[in-house]
Structure formats: C-alpha cells, structure tokens
Amino acid sequence: MKPADIFKISIPLFFSASLFTSCLKEKDDDGPVPPPSGSGPAVNYDWIKVADSAQLSMNYFWSASDKVYLNSNTSSAWGNYWPNAHALDVLVDAYLRTPSPALKARMDDLMTGVRVKNGNTWLNYYYDDMEWMALACLRAFQATNDNAYRDITNTLWTDIKKGWSADLGGGIWWRKDNPSKNAPSNLPAAILAARLYKQFNNADDLDWAKKIYAWQKTVLYEAASGWVYDNIDKTGNKNLSWKFTYNQGTFLGAALELYKITADATFKNDAIKATDYAVSSGQLTSNSVLKDEGGGDGGLFKGVFVRYLTKLIIDGDLPADKKQTYISFLLKNGQSLWSKATNKSLILFNTAWDKMPGNSTDLTTQLSGAMLMESLATLKKLNLID
Numbered sequence: 128m129k130p131a132d133i134f135k136i137s138i139p140l141f142f143s144a145s146l147f148t149s150c151l152k153e154k155d156d157d158g159p160v161p162p163p164s165g166s167g168p169a170v171n172y173d174w175i176k177v178a179d180s181a182q183l184s185m186n187y188f189w190s191a192s193d194k195v196y197l198n199s200n201t202s203s204a205w206g207n208y209w210p211n212a213h214a215l216d217v218l219v220d221a222y223l224r225t226p227s228p229a230l231k232a233r234m235d236d237l238m239t240g241v242r243v244k245n246g247n248t249w250l251n252y253y254y255d256d257m258e259w260m261a262l263a264c265l266r267a268f269q270a271t272n273d274n275a276y277r278d279i280t281n282t283l284w285t286d287i288k289k290g291w292s293a294d295l296g297g298g299i300w301w302r303k304d305n306p307s308k309n310a311p312s313n314l315p316a317a318i319l320a321a322r323l324y325k326q327f328n329n330a331d332d333l334d335w336a337k338k339i340y341a342w343q344k345t346v347l348y349e350a351a352s353g354w355v356y357d358n359i360d361k362t363g364n365k366n367l368s369w370k371f372t373y374n375q376g377t378f379l380g381a382a383l384e385l386y387k388i389t390a391d392a393t394f395k396n397d398a399i400k401a402t403d404y405a406v407s408s409g410q411l412t413s414n415s416v417l418k419d420e421g422g423g424d425g426g427l428f429k430g431v432f433v434r435y436l437t438k439l440i441i442d443g444d445l446p447a448d449k450k451q452t453y454i455s456f457l458l459k460n461g462q463s464l465w466s467k468a469t470n471k472s473l474i475l476f477n478t479a480w481d482k483m484p485g486n487s488t489d490l491t492t493q494l495s496g497a498m499l500m501e502s503l504a505t506l507k508k509l510n511l512i513d
Contacts, residue, residue: 170466171513175224177465178504181497182221184474185214188490194240199489200475206490209256211241213427213494215263216434219270220501224508226270234267238279249282253302254290257283258315265322284323287316288335295359297342309358313343314377321384333388340381344397348378353404371425372417375405376432383439398439399449405432406456415456416463419479422489426478430495433457437502441509458512461503464496 187200196214198204206214215237222230241260242249251257261283268276290299290312298308299316320336323329347356347365355374359365379398386394405411411418420428439445440453460480468477470484476496477484506512 170462172462172465172503174461174500174503174507174512177461178221178224178497178500180474181476181493181500182217184493185217185497187473187475188214188493190240193244194236195244196237196490199487200473200493201487205240205244208241208245208251209253209259209424210427210490210494211237212256212260212263213430213498214490215260215267217494217497217501219263219266220498222270224501224504231271231273234271235273235275238264238275249279250286253312254287254299255301255309255311255315257287258312258319261287261319262315262322265319265326269326280323284319287319291339294361295363296346297338298346298359299339301358305361307358307360308346310343310347310355310374310377311357313339313347314355314374314381317343317381318377318384321381321388325384325388336381336385336388340385343378343381350400352408353400353402354408354410355401355404370410371428372405372411372420372432373428375401375411376428376435379439380435383435383443386444387442395443395445398443399445402436402439402453405436406453414481415459416481417460419477419482422478422492424491426489426491426493427495429480430498433460433495433499433502437505440506440511454506454511457499457502457506461499464499469496 185196188196188206190197190203190205193205195205196211198206205211215234218230218234218237222234245251249257249260251260261280264276264279264283267273268280287299290303291297292300292305294305295308299312301307301309301312317336317339320332320339324332324336343355344350346359348354349356353375354370355378357366357369357371357374378401382394382398382401385391386398405417417429417432420426436453436457440450440457443450445453464476464480468480468482468484469475470477470486470488473486475484475486475488476493477488478492480499503512
C-alpha cells in the first residue's frame with residue numbers, strides 16, 4: 128500500500144497531540160512566497176509553522192501496516208535502516224518542541240517496525256547505520272525517559288566497538304567485511320561515545336570518543352583546509368575526491384561534543400574549520416546554498432550537516448560574527464528551500480534546495496528538509512532569528 132492510500136487528504140494546518148492519528152491535509156500555499164524582485168517588503172517566514180508542515184508531510188512516507196517509513200512518498204518499499212534512524216531523530220525533534228502521547232506512540236511503533244524489517248535484531252552489517260540508530264535512540268531516551276531506548280543504545284554501542292581494529296592505525300571499519308574505514312563509521316561513533324559519557328559518566332566512553340576522533344583527524348582530515356576525507360581502504364589508499372556535507376557535519380559534531388566536555392579550544396577550532404570548509408570554500412555550496420547531493424543516501428547528507436551546525440551555533444561559544452555568519456547561512460538555505468524548492472501542495476522537498484521538485488521525493492531528501500526546518504524553528508524559539 129502506498130502512503131497516498133494510507134492517509135486521506137484533510138487536516139487543518141496546526142501541530143497538536145493528534146498529529147499522527149489524524150489524516151494529512153493537502154495544503155494550500157500556507158508558506159510565504161517571495162514577491163517579485165523589487166516589489167515590496169521582505170517576506171516573513173513563520174518557521175514554527177513551516178516545521179509543523181514538514182512534520183505532517185512525513186505521513187506520506189509512513190506505512191501503518193509495517194510501522195516504518197517508506198523509501199519515497201510513492202513507494203511501497205521500506206526506507207531501510209539508517210534513514211529510519213534519522214526519521215526517529217526527526218520525531219524526537221517534534222517531541223522536544225511539542226511533547227504528545229501520539230508522537231511517543233509513533234516513535235515506539237517505528238522501533239517495532241524497524242526491528243522486524245532488520246531481521247528481528249538491532250544489529251546491522253554497517254557500523255555507521257548502527258551508530259545513527261544508537262544516536263537517535265539515545266536522544267529518544269533523553270526526551271522520553273523510556274529505558275527501552277537506552278537499552279537499544281547500549282546493545283548497539285557494544286557491537287559498534289567491535290568494529291575498531293589496529294589496522295590502518297586504528298579506526299572503526301565501515302561494515303563487517305572490513306573493506307575500508309570511513310568518516311561515516313567513525314565520526315558518528317565519536318559523537319555517540321561523547322554523548323554517552325555525558326549521560327552516564329562512564330570514563331571509558333570518553334576515552335573512546337577521544338581515540339576515535341584522534342584517528343579520524345590524523346588519517347582522514349586535511350588540517351590546512353578543513354576538508355574531511357571520506358575513507359581509506361584496507362590497503363591504505365585514501366579517497367581524495369569525495370567531498371560531502373555529511374562528513375563536514377559529523378566532524379564538526381564530534382569536535383563540538385569533545386569541546387563541550389573538555390573546554391579544549393582545539394576542538395572548537397576544529398569544528399569551525401570544518402564548518403567553514405562547507406560554508407565558505409565553494410566546494411559544497413552554490414550561491415551560499417548547499418549543493419544538490421542527489422537522492423538515496425545522498426539525500427540525507429545536507430540534513431546531517433544542518434543538524435550539527437545548529438548545535439554548533441547554540442552550544443559552540445562562537446565569536447559573535449562567526450555565529451551570525453552561520454545563522455545567516457542556515458536562514459538563507461531555509462528561505463531558498465521553502466520558497467524555491469518545496470512542492471507546496473504536498474510539502475515535498477527537493478534534493479536541490481533552489482529548484483522545485485515534482486510529486487515524488489525520497490525519504491532521505493524529505494528528512495533533510497525537515498531537519499533544516501526544525502533547525503530554524505529551534506533558532507526561532509531561541510530568538511536567534513526573526
């Protein structure tokens with residue numbers, strides 16, 4: 128059954144406890160549309176309502192029978208393990224803004240569905256996928272105080288640590304057949320270890336965070352520019368061509384977590400360097416809007432970067448001018464996505480944040496857009512943007 132068959136098209140545009148038990152409205156143009164050039168005052172964007180709309184749009188991807196998010200709004204195939212982990216993260220975003228039993232029930236249902244689809248286990252072939260699930264479950268535990276999410280996190284973390292080896296000087300393998308060691312399998316693990324330390328005060332977790340980060344910075348990082356390399360294969364050959372927002376985001380996220388724990392300015396400077404590479408080098412932007420990195424896995428990359436950049440803005444003790452630069456960057460990206468790259472009849476986001484999509488989009492792409500809108504809603508609630 129496709130999402131369009133699951134949900135009828137009628138619900139008023141508001142965010143309430145009935146969010147996931149109600150049907151999804153086919154929205155009129157609820158959001159702001161920029162006026163023609165030179166034709167009046169600047170548009171005011173209501174980022175709280177925009178984030179609500181993005182959350183509501185996730186119903187198009189939900190399978191009520193399988194209790195998972197589907198690959199796209201027009202697909203009957205499930206969206207796979209790591210995108211559904213990020214879907215849990217986005218549900219946590221909504222829950223933190225507006226806690227409700229309905230949101231908690233959706234989170235619980237998702238965990239039931241994912242475990243079944245994953246062969247009735249939380250363990251996965253890809254270490255990075257497990258790291259994302261663990262990070263999302265840790266946030267869910269912190270938001271809800273439900274120990275089931277804590278237990279999933281601990282189960283995954285135990286298995287993730289088995290991916291570390293002395294080969295290539297250390298680091299966690301990408302997957303369990305050990306073809307390469309990657310930024311995606313190390314940096315989320317460093318974030319996870321640091322957050323586990325902060326939550327449970329286990330010194331061993333902090334040691335893990337530091338050693339994973341140190342390996343990444345030594346082996347897969349260009350200190351002069353802030354470019355985070357993607358991977359090194361088991362023979363020692365580094366990939367010196369791929370440049371992804373995902374890697375910049377997770378590097379800055381790991382550096383930020385360690386800075387918050389240690390107050391060592393080296394980590395903060397690392398976070399700024401990696402961020403500036405993404406924001407200012409021209410390698411990952413076009414006209415100050417993050418580039419199109421495609422659908423599929425790539426559809427999630429910008430959302431990952433945005434999530435950790437937002438944390439840096441809020442928690443990074445940044446110089447005022449640097450903080451404002453990053454805020455303005457996120458604001459421009461949000462305005463571009465909402466005004467130029469959102470199908471307003473369905474609230475579907477495009478892979479390119481400056482071009483209009485059609486009537487179908489991947490789950491990963493939709494999640495990135497939702498993360499950006501949640502980021503701006505958070506900044507609005509903190510009075511950091513209008």
